[in-house]
Amino acid sequence: MKKHNFYAGPSILPQFTLDETTKAIANFAGTGLSLMEISHRSKEFVAVMDETVALFKELLNIPEGYSVIFLGGGASLQFAMVPFNLFRTKAAYLNTGEWASKALKEAKFFGEVVEVASSKDKMFNYIPKGWTVPEDADYFHITTNNTIYGTEIRQDFDCKVPLVADMSSDIFSRPIDVSKYALIYGGAQKNLAPAGVTFVIVRNDVLGKVERPIPTMLKYQTHIDKESMFNTPPCVPVFAALQTLKWLKSMGGVAEMEKINIKKAALLYDEIDRNPMFKGTVVKEDRSLMNICFVMDEKYIQFEKEFLDLAATRGLVGLKGHRSVGGFRASTYNALPIESVQALVDAMKEFEKMKA
């Protein structure tokens, strides 16, 4: 039985990505060697890296003056790399969840951090509004999609200081106006690739302004100068990312993907709101299109495990909510077909008939 994969990350990838990666592990680019066994400096792999950067820029419509690099270490390493490269005297952070909090914590190693606003008071179930960013902050950091809590900032906005965004879990899910950001980063293991590669989009003119010595590997300029080949890149994840980008382009790009994502999310949110057994955990206007968090209504709370068991019999996997929220979380990344969302909705309806 084909599984319906709702994991929050690593998560579902296009079948095309799996197929092409498998082929390349057998014979990469006609070399007779495996993708896993070939030098990153071979002309065939250099071509993969170049094409990945080019297609990444094309699909996000990244303006001139920005660099795109691919690194190892995960988005968690970016929590430290961002301040290493941008922090002079003060930074501002919006605290919208666990990952945002972790990013903020790392910045504190470097000096004064202003928490502009936080939604911690309500278990991060909304995006704070009406905050003001100090004009003397070196940068303002946001997390556009909060994987654990299911909230999302879906509007690009103007910011008087350089805007830095962790887009680990919603990159490529919608068109973004990159020109409004100084730096965007993310782990690739949601909408892009298997775990092991991190992307960074950075406006070149924000770099080179700090006095501190930066360890070579933690300096963005190192990787920009060497086109992500300062050291051996994670070749398999980079190759897989390229396949996902090709698939995305064939699907019509991010504008088309956003339409599908809106449709998928609406299908599930409508059922959550209609079905008396379930309820959403997030303020409606801030609901994420990528991670849909919901719980059993108090009256039916004892059936939580039973619902997960029913879901499992239908091939619906990865639905257990994060331990800090509980309940359920359906991650509806780009590669998840609407049929999988429909299968979940059908299971919810059936469970209602059985129990309500």
Added chain:
Amino acid sequence: MKKHNFYAGPSILPQFTLDETTKAIANFAGTGLSLMEISHRSKEFVAVMDETVALFKELLNIPEGYSVIFLGGGASLQFAMVPFNLFRTKAAYLNTGEWASKALKEAKFFGEVVEVASSKDKMFNYIPKGWTVPEDADYFHITTNNTIYGTEIRQDFDCKVPLVADMSSDIFSRPIDVSKYALIYGGAQKNLAPAGVTFVIVRNDVLGKVERPIPTMLKYQTHIDKESMFNTPPCVPVFAALQTLKWLKSMGGVAEMEKINIKKAALLYDEIDRNPMFKGTVVKEDRSLMNICFVMDEKYIQFEKEFLDLAATRGLVGLKGHRSVGGFRASTYNALPIESVQALVDAMKEFEKMKA
């Protein structure tokens, strides 16, 4: 035609590793999901991580009191992480090549670094002898195998200060006495896995002694406490590493592997020494078993490209020497069969008949 893969890294892996990884990308551990698409917190992947650590410890006979962790970012990131975690006032480095120099350079961000000895005077074609490590150094750093120059330190030795070794390119090629080391690290893309994962073996009692605040991701203790799951690990490279370890065990482990490696290296070095067209670049006693560097004798220097072309027609790939040494480099990692070395020797003999 099956290729003979002499790349220095990423490099040849056992066919078993390729086959098992391919199967897991189709259906991982019977889950019906791809290894590329499954949560690192799924019980199936947690089992992979646990087994990888256990087998890693078993095959290297790692004593009690040591931790083994797997990280992203590459060995180059370890050049900074080692001093972040161990450097208090002074560190000592042995400079045996480009990677050793890079490691030393990063340590200088943290304070006084003593270059105990260097072989730079002769293009790193030997391992310095007779050096003294300052007894007040916080640690002494060596690079056991120098991939670019083809030298290797093959004897474990006693050291009065904590000994730190970059074993990126010779880990698992021979038995090592781990108890002589405080910390051993390496990128996995030679004898272990595709690029994207780095291993660290660390004696727990050397940690926690520095005053500086260490960014969370750069602190070894973070990853020890969370068993390499503080953030999403590079799942595909970790899985592939496990397959290589299983293969290694089936081959008889590191002691058996060393015998084969000695035999393979002898076959090629003997031909280099016998064949008047070629000559080795490294002092004999310091020759690496992993990366065999040689050049055309001056008399035949004009035939360099022609020899590479002949090699290519025989399916011998990855033989071009590193740009800083020139000539040829045959990397003879664990997974390279002796038949491939024989094919190279045959090509050298044939070239001699054609030209000498």
